[in-house]
Amino acid sequence: MSPATAAAKLTDEAGVQLEESLGLIGYRLRRAQLSVFQRFAAVFETLAIRPAEYAVLVLVDDSPGRKQSEIAAALGIKRANFVALAQGLEARGLIERLNIASDRRANALHLTPVGRSFLARARALHDELEREFIERLGGPAKREQLLDLLQRLT
Amino acid sequence: MSPATAAAKLTDEAGVQLEESLGLIGYRLRRAQLSVFQRFAAVFETLAIRPAEYAVLVLVDDSPGRKQSEIAAALGIKRANFVALAQGLEARGLIERLNIASDRRANALHLTPVGRSFLARARALHDELEREFIERLGGPAKREQLLDLLQRLT
DNA sequence: TATTGTTATACTCTATAACTATA
DNA sequence: TATAGTTATAGAGTATAACAATA
Numbered sequence: 271m272s273p274a275t276a277a278a279k280l281t282d283e284a285g286v287q288l289e290e291s292l293g294l295i296g297y298r299l300r301r302a303q304l305s306v307f308q309r310f311a312a313v314f315e316t317l318a319i320r321p322a323e324y325a326v327l328v329l330v331d332d333s334p335g336r337k338q339s340e341i342a343a344a345l346g347i348k349r350a351n352f353v354a355l356a357q358g359l360e361a362r363g364l365i366e367r368l369n370i371a372s373d374r375r376a377n378a379l380h381l382t383p384v385g386r387s388f389l390a391r392a393r394a395l396h397d398e399l400e401r402e403f404i405e406r407l408g409g410p411a412k413r414e415q416l417l418d419l420l421q422r423l424t
Numbered sequence: 425m426s427p428a429t430a431a432a433k434l435t436d437e438a439g440v441q442l443e444e445s446l447g448l449i450g451y452r453l454r455r456a457q458l459s460v461f462q463r464f465a466a467v468f469e470t471l472a473i474r475p476a477e478y479a480v481l482v483l484v485d486d487s488p489g490r491k492q493s494e495i496a497a498a499l500g501i502k503r504a505n506f507v508a509l510a511q512g513l514e515a516r517g518l519i520e521r522l523n524i525a526s527d528r529r530a531n532a533l534h535l536t537p538v539g540r541s542f543l544a545r546a547r548a549l550h551d552e553l554e555r556e557f558i559e560r561l562g563g564p565a566k567r568e569q570l571l572d573l574l575q576r577l578t
Numbered sequence: 579t580a581t582t583g584t585t586a587t588a589c590t591c592t593a594t595a596a597c598t599a600t601a
Numbered sequence: 602t603a604t605a606g607t608t609a610t611a612g613a614g615t616a617t618a619a620c621a622a623t624a
Contacts, residue, residue, distance in 0.1 A: 420456040
């Protein structure tokens with residue numbers, strides 16, 4: 271194989287030849303995750319929200335009144351790193367951090383009315399994106415397959 | 425549902441309840457990718473090598489003599505960020521960066537003999553890890569399914 | 579003693595701009 | 602003019618240590 275051909279294969283399609291060599295789960299997983307998150311970030315840019323912030327809103331909506339540390343732990347975020355994130359969402363008027371009578375150390379997280387309508391728009395964008403992914407995968411059954419396989423790796 | 429039950433479901437298994445709500449490809453993909461890369465990093469820690477460095481060695485072994493920028497592009501690494509990585513591998517005696525007569529700007533990357541035997545050990549660890557993942561997935565056919573589905577998302 | 583939120587800090591990864599020497 | 606390697610720098614994301622208030 272000529273150097274030029276090798277170079278073409280090496281760089282073609284962001285590493286296709288390379289994938290054959292590395293061949294593996296870790297590499298393709300990373301590639302797919304980056305690709306999906308870039309789509310996610312691009313779509314949500316219109317709402318000026320990041321994936322992690324969206325995840326927080328979803329969780330607070332589904333379990334209102336939980337403590338910061340509970341939401342953070344559920345998302346695998348250290349509570350120290352969660353502070354700025356929660357304060358940012360509060361400063362934008364999307365969530366409230368209320369005092370709890372039973373534990374004056376803790377903040378109970380709730381969505382504001384503005385936060386609820388904001389989340390509704392975000393969920394709509396997300397649903398649309400999920401449909402795009404399902405189409406790419408080849409249908410809902412393929413999506414279930416993928417989720418099952420990913421679950422086994424986690 | 426009582427608050428206590430909700431809290432248990434919220435934090436159980438690093439966000440299982442949350443996954444039902446977020447429900448989606450992006451979230452599970454991120455979780456699986458983090459889990460797999462943590463295993464990868466843990467196993468490769470014994471060789472004091474990181475996933476990206478291993479990928480570079482594999483690529484240089486398969487395509488010796490390529491330029492830094494070609495290897496970097498194939499791995500999706502900016503060439504500016506690739507400099508320290510390549511210099512580190514050279515400082516450890518794993519690769520050489522040779523002058524090219526045809527282009528005095530470029531560095532051609534090659535494995536050293538030490539680099540080759542090092543890579544052999546790394547590949548063995550990697551193969552073992554890949555077998556672990558295949559077992560978790562439920563067999564080689566499941567692995568092919570997963571790689572196919574990930575490909576479609578990329 | 580342990581936990582909650584918080585600050586400070588550091589380390590990795592990633593992204594961009596600008597420089598040099600070559601082409 | 603454009604490209605290869607390089608430097609500097611800045612932004613995310615993530616990790617730990619330590620503190621005050623509270624349990």
